[in-house]
Amino acid sequence: MRTHRCTAPSTRVSHQGGDLVDPGPAVRSIAQLVFTAQYTPRRINKIPPRLQPAAGKCLNQGNPRIFHDFTKVTTGISADFRYPHILKQQSRKIQIQCTDGTISHARHVGQGKSLEDSSTATVIVGGGLAGLACAAALAERNQPVTLLESRPRLGGRASSFEDQQSQSLIDNCQHVSMGCCHEFNRFCETVGIADSFERAEQLYFIGPHQSGPVNADTRFQVNRFASSPALPTPLHLFPAFARLSYLNFREKRELAQGLKQLARTRVNLQDEPTMADWLQAHGQSQTVIDRFWNVVLVSALSESLERISLSHARKVFVDGFLRARDSWQVLIPTTPLEQLYGTTISDWLTTRGTEIRLKTGVKQIHITDGKVTGVELRDGTHIDADRVVLAVPHQRVLDLLPAEFPGRTELSRIAELEAAPITSVHLWFDREITPLPHAVFVDCLSQWMFNRTQLMQQEHDGRWYYQIVISASHQLTAAGRQGRSQEEIIQEVIAELTRIWPVTGEAQLLHSRMLTEHHAVFSVQPGVEQLRPAQRTQVAGLYLAGDWTSTGWPATMEGAVRSGLLAAEELLHDLGKPDSLLLPPENTAFLSKMLFRL
Ligand SMILES: Cc1cc2nc3c(=O)[nH]c(=O)nc-3n(C[C@H](O)[C@H](O)[C@H](O)COP(=O)(O)OP(=O)(O)OC[C@H]3O[C@@H](n4cnc5c(N)ncnc54)[C@H](O)[C@@H]3O)c2cc1C
Numbered sequence: 001m002r003t004h005r006c007t008a009p010s011t012r013v014s015h016q017g018g019d020l021v022d023p024g025p026a027v028r029s030i031a032q033l034v035f036t037a038q039y040t041p042r043r044i045n046k047i048p049p050r051l052q053p054a055a056g057k058c059l060n061q062g063n064p065r066i067f068h069d070f071t072k073v074t075t076g077i078s079a080d081f082r083y084p085h086i087l088k089q090q091s092r093k094i095q096i097q098c099t100d101g102t103i104s105h106a107r108h109v110g111q112g113k114s115l116e117d118s119s120t121a122t123v124i125v126g127g128g129l130a131g132l133a134c135a136a137a138l139a140e141r142n143q144p145v146t147l148l149e150s151r152p153r154l155g156g157r158a159s160s161f162e163d164q165q166s167q168s169l170i171d172n173c174q175h176v177s178m179g180c181c182h183e184f185n186r187f188c189e190t191v192g193i194a195d196s197f198e199r200a201e202q203l204y205f206i207g208p209h210q211s212g213p214v215n216a217d218t219r220f221q222v223n224r225f226a227s228s229p230a231l232p233t234p235l236h237l238f239p240a241f242a243r244l245s246y247l248n249f250r251e252k253r254e255l256a257q258g259l260k261q262l263a264r265t266r267v268n269l270q271d272e273p274t275m276a277d278w279l280q281a282h283g284q285s286q287t288v289i290d291r292f293w294n295v296v297l298v299s300a301l302s303e304s305l306e307r308i309s310l311s312h313a314r315k316v317f318v319d320g321f322l323r324a325r326d327s328w329q330v331l332i333p334t335t336p337l338e339q340l341y342g343t344t345i346s347d348w349l350t351t352r353g354t355e356i357r358l359k360t361g362v363k364q365i366h367i368t369d370g371k372v373t374g375v376e377l378r379d380g381t382h383i384d385a386d387r388v389v390l391a392v393p394h395q396r397v398l399d400l401l402p403a404e405f406p407g408r409t410e411l412s413r414i415a416e417l418e419a420a421p422i423t424s425v426h427l428w429f430d431r432e433i434t435p436l437p438h439a440v441f442v443d444c445l446s447q448w449m450f451n452r453t454q455l456m457q458q459e460h461d462g463r464w465y466y467q468i469v470i471s472a473s474h475q476l477t478a479a480g481r482q483g484r485s486q487e488e489i490i491q492e493v494i495a496e497l498t499r500i501w502p503v504t505g506e507a508q509l510l511h512s513r514m515l516t517e518h519h520a521v522f523s524v525q526p527g528v529e530q531l532r533p534a535q536r537t538q539v540a541g542l543y544l545a546g547d548w549t550s551t552g553w554p555a556t557m558e559g560a561v562r563s564g565l566l567a568a569e570e571l572l573h574d575l576g577k578p579d580s581l582l583l584p585p586e587n588t589a590f591l592s593k594m595l596f597r598l
Contacts, residue, residue: 121145121146121383121384121385121386121387122138122143122144122145122146122385122386122387122388122389122571123145123146123147123148123374123375123383123385123387123388123389124145124146124147124148124388124389124391124545125148125362125365125375125388125389125390125391125392125400126148126149126156126390126391126392126393126545126546127147127148127149127151127153127154127155127156127356127358127391128154128155128156128157128158128391128392128393128546128560129155129156129158129184129187129341129547129557129560129561129564130156130391130545130546130547130549130560130561130563130564130567131147131149131156131389131391131545131564132147132154132155132191132341132345132349132564133183133187133545133560133561133562133563133564133565133568134389134391134545134564134565134567134568134571135147135349135354135564136187136190136191136345136348136349136564137564137565137568137581138354138568138571138572139349139352139353139354140190140352141572141577141579142353143571143572143575143577144353144354144355145354145355145389146354146355146357146383146385147349147354147355147356147357148357148360148361148362148375148377148383149356149357149358149359149360150359150360150361150362150378151358151359152358152359153338153342153358154341154342154345154346154356154358155337155338155340155341155342156393156560157172157393157517157520158172158175158337158341158557159171159172159337159338159341159342160172160336160337160338160339160342161338163426163513165511165513166426166428166463166465166511166513168465169336169338169339170336170426170513171333171336171337171338171467172337172424172515172517173422173424173467173469173515173517173520174332174424174448174450174452174467174469175333175337175557176330176331176332176333177197177330177331177557177558178320178327178328178329178330178331178558179199179324179326179327179328179329179330179331180319180320180323180324180327180328180558180586181331181556181557181558182558182583182586183558183561183562183565183582183583184556184557184558184560184561185331186583187561191344191345191348191349192344192348193340193341193344193345196333196334196335196339196340196344197331197332197333197334198331198332198333198334198437198455199329199330199331200329200330200331200332200437200438201226201227201329202224202225202226203224203225203226203330203438203440204222204223204224204225204436204438204439204440205222205223205225205244205295205439205440205442206220206221206222206223206439206440206441206442206500207220207221207223207244207245207246207291207441207442207443208220208221208245208246208442208443209221209245209246210245210246210248211246211247211248211251211287214443220499220500221245221246222436222439223243223244223245223246224240224243225237225240225244226240227240227325227326227328228240232589232590232591233322233323233324233325233589233591233592234321234322234323234589234591234592234595234596235591236325237321237328241255241256244292246291246442246443247287247288247291247292251285251287251288251291254283254284254285254288255284255288255292257283258279258282258283258284258288258293259317260595260596261282262278262282262313262314262317263314263317263318263322263595263596263598264596264597265310265314267310267311267314269311269529269530270530272309272310272311272526272527273309273310273526274305274306274307274308274309274310274525274526275293275297275305275308275309275310275313276289276304276305276306276308278310278313279293279305289305290443291442291443293305293313295440295441295442295447296316296317297313297316298447298471298472299440299447299448299469299471300316300320300554301313301316301471301472301521301524301554302420302422302471302472302520302521302554302555303420303471303472303521303523303524303525304472304474307420307472307523307524307525308524308525309524309525309526309527309528310526311529312524312528312554315552315553315554318596318598322589322592322596322598323586323588323589323592323598324586324587324588324589325589327586330438332437332438332450332455333455334455334456334457335456336456360377361377361378362375362376362377362378362400363376363377363378363400364376364400364401364402365388365390365400365401365402365542366382366402367401367402367405367539367542370405370406370538370539370540371539371540371541372385372386372387372388372539372540372541372542373385373386374388375388385541386541387541387542387543387571387574388541388542388543389543389544389545389564389567389568389571390542390543390544390545390546391544391545391546391563391564391567392546393519393546393548394414394417394522394546394548395419395519397411397414397544398411398412398414398415405538405539406538406539407537407538407539410533410538411533411537413530413531413533414531414532414533414548416531417522417523417528417531417532417548418522418523418525419518419519419520419521419522419523420471420472420474420520420521420522420523421472421473421474421476421477421516421517421518421519421520422469422470422471422472422473422516422517422520422521423469423470423473423476423514423515423516423517424467424468424469424470424514424515424517425446425467425468425470425489425490425493425512425513425514426465426466426467426511426512426513426514426515427465427466427467427468427490427493427494427509427511427512428463428464428465428466428509428510428511428512429463429464429466429504429507429508429509429510430462430463430464430507430508430510431464431503431506431507431508432453432460432464432503433464433466433497433501433503433504433507434449434451434500434501435451435454436449436451437450437451437454437455438450438451438455441496441500444496445470445489445492445493445496446468446469446470446493446496446497447468447469447470447471448468448469449466449467449468449497450466450467450468450469451464451466452465452466452467453465453466463510463511466497468493468497471520473516476489476516477516477518486514489514490512490514494509520555521547521554521555521556522547522548522554522555524554524555529550532548532549532550532551533549533550534549534550534566535549535550535563535566535567535569535570536570540574541574543567543570543571544563544567545560545563545564545566545567546560546563547559547560547563549563549566549567551563551566562582565581565582566581566582568581569581569582
């Protein structure tokens with residue numbers, strides 16, 4: 001078994017584009033290597049003459065991919081770059097090939113700033129948003145970590161892949177945030193990706209032009225949904241609801257009563273109904289259920305009303321519509337997820353001392369006498385660690401832990417968490433079918449449309465790319481399709497688009513792809529909160545993170561980020577450096593307090 005001790009950078013090397021503080025003969029060559037990495041080829045002439053030959057050699061011999069990265073990153077050095085030069089690493093001594101070709105022994109070095117020396121190591125397993133948020137919070141507090149991710153990229157479920165036929169990077173599925181996702185939005189600001197989201201201050205609900213049943217002659221109409229600046233929260237959305245074409249006056253009054261009752265309901269988590277049962281018990285008609293409750297809740301919680309718990313449904317309306325003014329607004333990425341969570345965050349973390357190791361799957365967490373001692377990788381390598389944050393999907397957790405450990409019985413309940421699927425249909429047409437950037441569909445199989453060509457502010461290159469999202473797509477999984485092929489479902493989606501935008505029928509479909517993520521989210525059924533564990537475990541040094549842990553949020557990017565912050569809080573507490581990482585709860589608008597007793 002190979003052994004790799006995960007050490008914290010410990011030698012101060014200060015060289016932010018300026019003078020190199022000579023760290024002494026033992027590490028001088030490493031310092032040159034690190035120093036070199038801080039310069040792009042264009043800036044090479046800024047490297048002090050004393051170091052230029054070595055620097056030039058290093059840049060010329062560098063791995064081309066990493067070398068390419070350095071043309072964008074002008075500070076810092078990535079672990080990927082360092083490791084090819086490290087020939088052997090034992091305990092905290094490392095042996096590296098220096099830029100002048102000699103072999104040198106030294107201790108691990110920092111990258112332009114002094115990181116706190118830590119005699120023990122922290123490992124995060126899983127590079128989804130939970131693991132990334134945890135790593136970022138620790139990096140901000142000078143706690144270096146090693147992040148291990150089994151896949152070749154970061155981002156987990158919120159990532160992209162290369163579509164061979166369209167030769168483009170497409171997202172696993174469109175991911176959107178909302179104004180009420182405070183921790184996620186702050187995380188984006190911290191790591192410098194907030195500018196890559198567009199805030200939609202107007203939504204477009206597309207439904208029948210009037211109340212009543214839909215038939216072949218039904219016309220569809222775009223309903224613009226925006227807040228009224230003159231009205232206080234929560235009345236600011238009242239005119240938008242009042243304008244919806246597909247509900248009549250009686251249905252709107254019924255809806256208003258339902259919303260008020262829901263907001264005022266106090267839910268008993270031990271014994272709560274499904275939302276479908278609650279709606280029926282509170283006099284909501286099938287039309288209002290289909291055209292309002294279903295539309296909002298299924299896309300927000302990725303589950304059907306028959307399976308959604310009352311508490312989660314209430315949270316969507318209270319946090320998303322009633323508590324604060326802009327909380328309902330949707331934030332949509334304008335670049336592929338790969339760039340957001342892959343490249344940008346990776347660079348941010350590595351320049352702050354986080355070591356990121358991709359394609360590094362963990363096989364087992366080692367626990368001795370109720371305490372974490374390290375992790376074993378799939379290739380047999382052992383990494384010593386005194387603290388491990390397990391940030392993998394809940395289906396993987398129990399397999400990575402030993403058969404026996406304190407608290408296993410309680411944790412085993414996560415096996416009862418059920419999954420809900422999300423389907424995305426990707427369509428490339430030879431022309432624009434709508435200039436709308438996004439839309440929500442009512443009374444359709446399709447639920448959301450995202451105009452990716454427009455959102456990404458791309459030139460269309462003769463192809464217009466639209467993505468259709470269908471949440472809680474139980475009926476579209478192989479078992480639920482009842483013999484229908486993917487092609488037939490894609491045609492059904494196109495037929496719907498044609499009914500709404502007739503130009504679709506004349507457009508040529510250049511390429512299409514349908515993807516169903518079977519374990520997209522955990523199902524927010526009644527009783528689910530009792531199955532979600534806290535971030536602290538009964539094993540010393542073992543913490544849990546992931547959207548499935550207890551955060552009070554459904555499976556969302558916000559939930560994942562919160563879980564990572566909560567795990568980091570517990571870890572810092574155990575290190576004797578307690579810190580409060582979550583933002584204080586948002587103030588509830590005065591009128592909402594009065595009207596709904598929030
Ligand atoms: C199709 C789809 C659409 C969605 N849409 C939205 C949306 O619009 N808005 C929203 O807020 N949320 C959305 N979500 C939910 C959101 O993606 C998740 O809640 C969030 O990304 C979960 O992050 P996580 O870090 O908890 O888990 P994950 O993203 O699953 O990350 C876990 C990581 O652990 C890694 N891993 C697993 N096993 C190992 C191992 N043995 N060793 C090392 N690494 C390992 C995995 O490769 C993965 O990278 C959507 C999800 C899906 C699937």
